[in-house]
Amino acid sequence: MVTIGVYGFDGESFLQRLRHADVRLLLDVRQRRGVRGPEYAWANSRRLQEALSRARIAYEHHRELAPTTELRQLQYAEDDRRGVGKRSRRELAAEYTRRYTTEILDRADLAPIVSALPSSGIAALLCVERDPEACHRSLIAERLTEQHHVTFEHLCPW
Numbered sequence: 001m002v003t004i005g006v007y008g009f010d011g012e013s014f015l016q017r018l019r020h021a022d023v024r025l026l027l028d029v030r031q032r033r034g035v036r037g038p039e040y041a042w043a044n045s046r047r048l049q050e051a052l053s054r055a056r057i058a059y060e061h062h063r064e065l066a067p068t069t070e071l072r073q074l075q076y077a078e079d080d081r082r083g084v085g086k087r088s089r090r091e092l093a094a095e096y097t098r099r100y101t102t103e104i105l106d107r108a109d110l111a112p113i114v115s116a117l118p119s120s121g122i123a124a125l126l127c128v129e130r131d132p133e134a135c136h137r138s139l140i141a142e143r144l145t146e147q148h149h150v151t152f153e154h155l156c157p158w
Helices: 010-020 038-043 044-055 069-082 095-102 111-115 136-148
Strands: 002-004 022-026 058-061 122-127 152-154
Touching: 002 010, 010 022, 010 038, 010 044, 022 044, 038 044, 044 058, 069 095, 095 136, 111 122, 111 136, 122 136
Parallel strands: 002 122, 002 152, 022 058, 022 122
Antiparallel strands: none
16 A cells, blocks of 8 residues: 655646556545645545546545544644644644544544455555655554554655
8 A cells, every 4th residue: 555645746746656656546534625725626526536537546535534623723733833834744743643543543443444455556545745744644554554464655746
């Protein structure tokens, strides 16, 4: 499996990166499937799903793995305290990580995701942050590795 964010890509480079990695299934783990700003309009749910369909990449939304609004606000408050912008964050707040793990991951059954992985090609976890360490998708990847021995590569725009 791989993980990928939206920031740092344009629509075409995002699809090229997925194709190069042989991604056949994209698992969207965002709560809200829109991204602000015209440069990221391609990543809004409808447009993204249309582009993935043309590229023959299946799409699934796993809202149960998305952080709640309250958890996102907790992370934003820590970003503000550190003077870091959401798009330039490099790591998650310790309290966010703790609460996301106990409130979301510990309650999630990841077995259906593992059993639905494509038999050829690979699957990708999608959220918005450029750096996987700044995003809950890295926590999901870590849990899948621990519990299901799934290995990951993080796809970045560089």
